[in-house]
Amino acid sequence: MSEHNPSGRPTGSDAGEEQAVAAAPPGETGVSGGHGPTHREHERPTVLHQILSGSALMSVLAVVLALLIGGFLIAFADQDVREASGYFFARPTDTLSATWTSMTEAYIAMFRGSVFDWRADTFAGMVKPFTESMVFSIPLILAGLGIAVGFRAGLFNIGAQGQIIVGAIVAAWLGFHFDLPPVIHLLVAILGGLIGGAVWGGIPGVLKARFGANEVIVTIMLNYIAVYLITYILKQPAFNPGRTGQRSPAIAADATYPLLVPQWLWPGNGFRLHWGFVVAILATVLVWWLMERSTVGFEIRAVGANPAAARTAGMSVGRTTIITMVIAGALAGLAAGGQVMGTERSLTAGVAASFGFDAITVALLGRSRPWGTFFAGLLFGALKAGGFLMQSLTATPIDIVLVVQSLIVLLIAAPPLVRSIFRLPDPGRPRRRRAAPATTEATA
Amino acid sequence: MSTATESQQPATPSDQVDDVTRTRPRVSVKTAVVYALAALVTIVAWVLNTPADVRTNFQFGSGTDLFRIPNAPVPSLVTLVVLVLVMVAGLVLAVLRYRQRRPVPGWVHVVVGVAFVLAFLTYVGAGKSTVIPMVSLLAGALALSVPLVFGAMSGVICERSGIINIAIEGQLLFGAFAAAVVASAAGSGYVGLLAAPVAGAMVGAALAWFSVSFRVNQIIVGVVLNTLIIGLTGFLFATLLSDNKALWNTRMPLPRLPIPGLSQIPVIGPVLFNQTILIYLMYVIVVLLQFMLFRSRWGLRTRAVGEHPRAADTVGIKVNPRRVWNTILGGAVAGLGGAFFTVGSGLAFGREMSAGQGYIALAAMILGKWNPKGAVAAALLFGFSKNLGNVLSTIGSGVPSEILLMLPYVITIFAVAGFVGRVRPPAAEGTPYTKS
Numbered sequence: 001m002s003e004h005n006p007s008g009r010p011t012g013s014d015a016g017e018e019q020a021v022a023a024a025p026p027g028e029t030g031v032s033g034g035h036g037p038t039h040r041e042h043e044r045p046t047v048l049h050q051i052l053s054g055s056a057l058m059s060v061l062a063v064v065l066a067l068l069i070g071g072f073l074i075a076f077a078d079q080d081v082r083e084a085s086g087y088f089f090a091r092p093t094d095t096l097s098a099t100w101t102s103m104t105e106a107y108i109a110m111f112r113g114s115v116f117d118w119r120a121d122t123f124a125g126m127v128k129p130f131t132e133s134m135v136f137s138i139p140l141i142l143a144g145l146g147i148a149v150g151f152r153a154g155l156f157n158i159g160a161q162g163q164i165i166v167g168a169i170v171a172a173w174l175g176f177h178f179d180l181p182p183v184i185h186l187l188v189a190i191l192g193g194l195i196g197g198a199v200w201g202g203i204p205g206v207l208k209a210r211f212g213a214n215e216v217i218v219t220i221m222l223n224y225i226a227v228y229l230i231t232y233i234l235k236q237p238a239f240n241p242g243r244t245g246q247r248s249p250a251i252a253a254d255a256t257y258p259l260l261v262p263q264w265l266w267p268g269n270g271f272r273l274h275w276g277f278v279v280a281i282l283a284t285v286l287v288w289w290l291m292e293r294s295t296v297g298f299e300i301r302a303v304g305a306n307p308a309a310a311r312t313a314g315m316s317v318g319r320t321t322i323i324t325m326v327i328a329g330a331l332a333g334l335a336a337g338g339q340v341m342g343t344e345r346s347l348t349a350g351v352a353a354s355f356g357f358d359a360i361t362v363a364l365l366g367r368s369r370p371w372g373t374f375f376a377g378l379l380f381g382a383l384k385a386g387g388f389l390m391q392s393l394t395a396t397p398i399d400i401v402l403v404v405q406s407l408i409v410l411l412i413a414a415p416p417l418v419r420s421i422f423r424l425p426d427p428g429r430p431r432r433r434r435a436a437p438a439t440t441e442a443t444a
Numbered sequence: 445m446s447t448a449t450e451s452q453q454p455a456t457p458s459d460q461v462d463d464v465t466r467t468r469p470r471v472s473v474k475t476a477v478v479y480a481l482a483a484l485v486t487i488v489a490w491v492l493n494t495p496a497d498v499r500t501n502f503q504f505g506s507g508t509d510l511f512r513i514p515n516a517p518v519p520s521l522v523t524l525v526v527l528v529l530v531m532v533a534g535l536v537l538a539v540l541r542y543r544q545r546r547p548v549p550g551w552v553h554v555v556v557g558v559a560f561v562l563a564f565l566t567y568v569g570a571g572k573s574t575v576i577p578m579v580s581l582l583a584g585a586l587a588l589s590v591p592l593v594f595g596a597m598s599g600v601i602c603e604r605s606g607i608i609n610i611a612i613e614g615q616l617l618f619g620a621f622a623a624a625v626v627a628s629a630a631g632s633g634y635v636g637l638l639a640a641p642v643a644g645a646m647v648g649a650a651l652a653w654f655s656v657s658f659r660v661n662q663i664i665v666g667v668v669l670n671t672l673i674i675g676l677t678g679f680l681f682a683t684l685l686s687d688n689k690a691l692w693n694t695r696m697p698l699p700r701l702p703i704p705g706l707s708q709i710p711v712i713g714p715v716l717f718n719q720t721i722l723i724y725l726m727y728v729i730v731v732l733l734q735f736m737l738f739r740s741r742w743g744l745r746t747r748a749v750g751e752h753p754r755a756a757d758t759v760g761i762k763v764n765p766r767r768v769w770n771t772i773l774g775g776a777v778a779g780l781g782g783a784f785f786t787v788g789s790g791l792a793f794g795r796e797m798s799a800g801q802g803y804i805a806l807a808a809m810i811l812g813k814w815n816p817k818g819a820v821a822a823a824l825l826f827g828f829s830k831n832l833g834n835v836l837s838t839i840g841s842g843v844p845s846e847i848l849l850m851l852p853y854v855i856t857i858f859a860v861a862g863f864v865g866r867v868r869p870p871a872a873e874g875t876p877y878t879k880s
Contacts, residue, residue, distance in 0.1 A: 073676075073679065077679065077680065077683035077684055078683075079687065156663050158667070158803075207857070207860070207861045210861075211861040211862045213857070213860040213861040213862070214810060214860055216610075216663070216806075217806070217807045217810055217856065217857075217860050218857055218860060218861070220800075220803045220804075220806075220807060221807065221853040221854075221856050221857050221860075222853075222857070224800070224850070224853045225850050225853050225854065228846040228847070228849050228850045229846070229850070231846050232844055232846035232847065235844075235846075357667075357671065360667055361667075361668065361671060364664055364668070396683075397678065397679050397682035397683060399674075399675045399676075399678035399679035399681075399682060400675065400679050401675070402671055402672070402674055402675025402676075402678065402679075403672060403675035403676055403679060404675075405671065405675070406668045406669070406671040406672035406675060407672065409664070409668045410654065410660075410665070410668050410669075410672070413654070413658070413660040413661070413664055413665070413668070414654055414658035414660050416657075416658055417658060
């Protein structure tokens, strides 16, 4: 039923192909439509032209622009600025300087909270913000990788949130309920979280492959089901020793991720950074290998680029869909493990926070490439960590981070917009037709 | 009704004869199986567990009726058996229809579904002193469905023209925000009601701008716009709105406008006809959209642009402008729906108060097969099951409330996976159009 279905294929596939174009690198888009010749038309662009139209510069400009817009929003909401703007025409410099002050204050606080705090007493305290950024980035990177894998297959997986929650439930249960030898316990808990996430991710995969169910809808629904599931589970006696329904028993010490910088190595460092970050790096490498070097990865990319062609080439689109979703879920499950065994050290109602949704923007910013996702996760982790200090120091609500994040992704997705704002050359102009933005974009 | 249903899906059966013979009976036998399951569950789980001598107390009155309706204590077991018989009758009909290779008419689904829900309520209330409050159950269900209906209508308008509207959530939230702020500043809920669609249309315009002009993937734009609006409204809520709550975020409820006569009909009167103007607008929009989409030039062109933009272009329909305007219109409709969260329910604005309803509206639209009528039915189903979960958790049904609250989502998954049959989105959905 799923394989040999004539024409009227259910939704996903259209969105999928488009997705692949927007999120896939040039190699993949080359599979679906012949962009090869068009590149040859302007064979040797100048180096300057290449840099100015490259995606790295575009990403930097997008970040700068988003921060700038965010800054104006911060200034707009600032009482001093509004008061000064009341007499703008009498003394415009007041408004401008107030705007400048409120913008820089907020961003300096954000920098101190996420990269380096020069006002801290000890060197450990100065570096701590960066380790905090890394802590926040762990779930973002891992779940982002899962979503990125889905994008490459043309699947829009909104369900990382639910996959994290279910993975967290399993990991936490294995973590506090059992008594196992040190290293094995941690591995079992990690594996449990991974399987929990994989099962939750596999459901939409199977439903799409077998029945053509739209994965966007199914993953959204599974998110809600997971939210009610965790509320229910946290009320069960085994999970609820404090009768609060908010927090499970603490994870056994054997099953927690050890701190990356232990106290004996650097006394009094106070870092929360744990081995989950190493897991995130390993996962990035693994996903890179999987996507770029393995048969499975090739099939995933082929299905994402053009399901019909992949089917003609003898690949099972359904099987690839299921595999992709299981991998995506497993990665989200790893993210859950990092939260439960590393950062939170017990199962809480808000264990997934909004990581599942933020991870979508992370994967988008990373253009669905493993290392791109890694650094995007690091950036958004830094924005999150910095946002907290900014909120407490300058009373700028942390919501501004969401605004900046989404502006970054929007701007990066629309290179022509950024180009026209900064008046940069358009690499696609020599061509007759305006190509899809992402294909020109991904060249560098 | 049947003619309308046929005219809505002209393409599927006619051009693929094979498909007709293969898919139709499969859909029908599914219906029969589901009916049989419903009857079986009722018998095994509820009929057999209900003692013969207890009663279930249904409350039909609401206080605003023309005359007081007494509570109706009915013998539980007898009621259950009658409802099982109704379900069995539906089953027989479904089987007969299946053997004739004809689909089961829609009203049978409704009857069997209502019988199943009533059976559940009868079982839950059996032998309890608490009443089953029918009016508040239905009124609450309608209230919970309102944003879903508006959102789903927005989805239909956009997606029928080929733009995937994931940004319903953002449109609802921005509409809610604008309605609250403007109403509060102007001191009238009605002014807020004017601002809401403008805010929603702005989000729709951004969606259209990015997806048509820059050809960015529509799902990406939608998701990102949602995040943007959540961040933006949350930011302004924590700064501007909190700095001067009296000016910017005072509650401005819309007054209820009972329709004389109609509002005094027992049960449905207070539920349907004692509402704010927003709900009446919703009735109008739904009916108008159902009519316009399938009976007007605008609808024909919209559907053409969504199904086969090249063909539409060939006959002179401007594809991209049509998509842009439809997306803006859809955004306005969703924005109006967002007003329900604030002025429509008499609440002040709160952070992220749309709480994912936009995504549910999207699911309702898909469940309703991209038809206004179906989308409304799905939205009402969601609203009802959610409210049922809420009401039952206060009555106390033995089933944990979380499990009940999960139900609508589980049902949706089943529905998307096959019970509603193959759902077919507009063919050109999500694909940007370039004139060649």
